Amino acid sequence: MIFRNFCYRICQGVLLQVMHIIRYNNKVISGRETIYWIPDMLEKQNIKNVLIITGPNIVKSAVFNKIISIFKKKGLKFTVFYGTSTETGIESVERARKLYFTKGCGAIIAIGGGSVIDCAKAAAAGIANPNKSINSLLGYQKVKRKIPVIVAVPATAGTGAEVTACAVIKDINGNKKIIADTRISPQYAVLDPIMTESLSKNLIAYTSMDALTHATESYINKYSLKKARTDAETAVKLIVKNIMSVYYQDGKVSSRKNMLKASYLAGRAFMRTSLGYVHSISHAIGGRYDLPHGMVVSIVLPYVLEWYGRCIYKKLAKLSDITGLSKYGMTKTQKATTYINFIKMLNHRFGIDSSFYKALADKTNNGGISKKDITNISKRAIAEANPYYPVPKIMSLRECKYLVRIILNSSSAIPSI
Numbered sequence: 001m002i003f004r005n006f007c008y009r010i011c012q013g014v015l016l017q018v019m020h021i022i023r024y025n026n027k028v029i030s031g032r033e034t035i036y037w038i039p040d041m042l043e044k045q046n047i048k049n050v051l052i053i054t055g056p057n058i059v060k061s062a063v064f065n066k067i068i069s070i071f072k073k074k075g076l077k078f079t080v081f082y083g084t085s086t087e088t089g090i091e092s093v094e095r096a097r098k099l100y101f102t103k104g105c106g107a108i109i110a111i112g113g114g115s116v117i118d119c120a121k122a123a124a125a126g127i128a129n130p131n132k133s134i135n136s137l138l139g140y141q142k143v144k145r146k147i148p149v150i151v152a153v154p155a156t157a158g159t160g161a162e163v164t165a166c167a168v169i170k171d172i173n174g175n176k177k178i179i180a181d182t183r184i185s186p187q188y189a190v191l192d193p194i195m196t197e198s199l200s201k202n203l204i205a206y207t208s209m210d211a212l213t214h215a216t217e218s219y220i221n222k223y224s225l226k227k228a229r230t231d232a233e234t235a236v237k238l239i240v241k242n243i244m245s246v247y248y249q250d251g252k253v254s255s256r257k258n259m260l261k262a263s264y265l266a267g268r269a270f271m272r273t274s275l276g277y278v279h280s281i282s283h284a285i286g287g288r289y290d291l292p293h294g295m296v297v298s299i300v301l302p303y304v305l306e307w308y309g310r311c312i313y314k315k316l317a318k319l320s321d322i323t324g325l326s327k328y329g330m331t332k333t334q335k336a337t338t339y340i341n342f343i344k345m346l347n348h349r350f351g352i353d354s355s356f357y358k359a360l361a362d363k364t365n366n367g368g369i370s371k372k373d374i375t376n377i378s379k380r381a382i383a384e385a386n387p388y389y390p391v392p393k394i395m396s397l398r399e400c401k402y403l404v405r406i407i408l409n410s411s412s413a414i415p416s417i
């Protein structure tokens, strides 16, 4: 086991050196109503014809109608594709790519949540490789060519899809697969708080907690880069400061703007230092029971942090300090525990814990979690994380099974802070 862990660390160290070299040249435009600047941005680049990829709800919104009227006023050509709803399938990506070519487009505007932006990134990968099927581009670093300009306008604050260099899409069998290539990161991210004005409370909770998980997981990883740690710290500070205001929809534009910034920074942080067992276990649980990603990571996060134990106390204590959660005289251990308890408190306050266990009971017809499920989930989680994720402590399959069993069979007792 010692030799195995040593080999994993070597592999992670090499990957970190690669991440060091990669430059991300995303440009960020942030502020209220900045979405309406897009036609001007395109004109400046001499782009006169675009494919707009969005979701069915956004197409009906006043913001969308307004941007379309600006396009028309300026004489810019556009084609709207809104076949993407909650998850992007490979057929949607193929249709978007075909539309791009048949309409002679020169850029893609993606307006929506993570799945919409992922559809745009996957379609752009296909446009750069017109002779290859989207299916053949699934995997790592297979794009190899420059993609068309993508302007990403996130309509949720959480996934970080507007900056990350991967796209999650469902293959023809309905299995989630990824296209991961540094070339597919969108060139522009427009962070406009007008886009997150009317989200449901559940969506706000899930996406905000997803962003907090991205920042926390990337921050505690064993190998990380200073700029990624700085991004993660800023993201955590912004989330802790603004999450309640955004969740209770007190109407503050600055809070929603800050959450969009936090989501972007958390995405940029995990692009550089990767994720960990919270995400690998959550992907496996979410995939098995078809549960929302943000809901599952929120539940899994405190369990995995507690499992890591002492080796992450110093970093969690720092997060506790910079967010003002620490109290005078607390030890490092107490500060770390305070940070974990804060996450549990948020899960409880937002009703995520009760929703998760209720949804799980519904999916299993109250029949309990089978041993086979626990084994399969654990195998998938370990296969995703090891050896690539530079986690603070390496988990074995046996340990993963133990943790997954606890997570799936746990009640939701919440300590006070």
Ligand SMILES: [Fe+2]
Binding pocket: 159, 210, 213, 214, 279, 293, 297
């Ligand atoms: Fe996530």
